[in-house]
Amino acid sequence: MPEVSESPSTVSDVMTQTVVSVGRDASFKEIVGLIDQWRVSALPVLEGEGRVVGVVSEADLLAKEEFRDTEPVLLQARPSSTGDPFVARTRRLADLAKAGAVTAGELMTSPAITVRADATVAQAARIMAQRGIKRLPVTDVHGILQGIVSRSDLLKVFLRTDEDIAQEVRNTVLAQLTPARLRASVDDGVVTLSGDVRDRSLVPTLARLTRAVEGVVDVHIELAGQGSS
Numbered sequence: 001m002p003e004v005s006e007s008p009s010t011v012s013d014v015m016t017q018t019v020v021s022v023g024r025d026a027s028f029k030e031i032v033g034l035i036d037q038w039r040v041s042a043l044p045v046l047e048g049e050g051r052v053v054g055v056v057s058e059a060d061l062l063a064k065e066e067f068r069d070t071e072p073v074l075l076q077a078r079p080s081s082t083g084d085p086f087v088a089r090t091r092r093l094a095d096l097a098k099a100g101a102v103t104a105g106e107l108m109t110s111p112a113i114t115v116r117a118d119a120t121v122a123q124a125a126r127i128m129a130q131r132g133i134k135r136l137p138v139t140d141v142h143g144i145l146q147g148i149v150s151r152s153d154l155l156k157v158f159l160r161t162d163e164d165i166a167q168e169v170r171n172t173v174l175a176q177l178t179p180a181r182l183r184a185s186v187d188d189g190v191v192t193l194s195g196d197v198r199d200r201s202l203v204p205t206l207a208r209l210t211r212a213v214e215g216v217v218d219v220h221i222e223l224a225g226q227g228s229s
Contacts, residue, residue: 009214011124012117014156015138015147021046024105031056031104044137044145045108051143054108063098114139117146125154160215162186173209189217196224
């Protein structure tokens with residue numbers, strides 16, 4: 001069975017183009033005010049003609065509150081995820097520096113983690129999951145801000161109608177079979193492939209290609225003479 005040529009949704013399809021951002025000189029209180037006003041968790045920091053140089057998040061701002069009442073004890077730094085005390089102390093020093101920061105340039109995490117507008121939704125989701133972040137600035141090849149994409153934006157692919165999903169499964173997956181002996185039905189994003197296929201070794205490939213269709217929640221395969229898989 002040949003590989004299916006897919007045209008997955010890209011970040012540009014789901015991103016928000018109107019982005020609230022700040023310059024390096026934006027004050028601490030200005031940043032907090034914008035985050036509260038626009039109900040966002042982070043702001044891109046721009047310079048020049050709109051090049052993203054960093055991101056200020058709620059976590060960056062909270063360092064000031066964390067160290068408000070006590071002097072940080074670096075020797076008792078929280079363990080790092082690697083268990084390395086040097087890494088823990090280094091991160092604690094970074095937290096301490098941000099506690100004394102008063103501008104976006106001092107507070108921001110840099111370089112910024114960004115994504116290109118032509119990246120797939122799946123690629124953006126992997127970056128967010130691996131880096132533990134909620135929003136990604138979207139940039140062009142020169143690093144100029146194009147928009148922003150959030151976790152909720154990436155979930156929009158699951159708003160596709162069942163009929164849209166079924167039609168794409170028929171056109172991009174089942175059409176690869178000659179002759180076609182399978183039918184596709186979709187209920188609440190769950191695809192059921194029923195019928196028969198001569199070469200049962202193709203079943204795992206069918207399942208994988210069907211799951212790759214955007215909006216698919218799960219796949220059930222009901223072949224003649226055997227139960228669901």
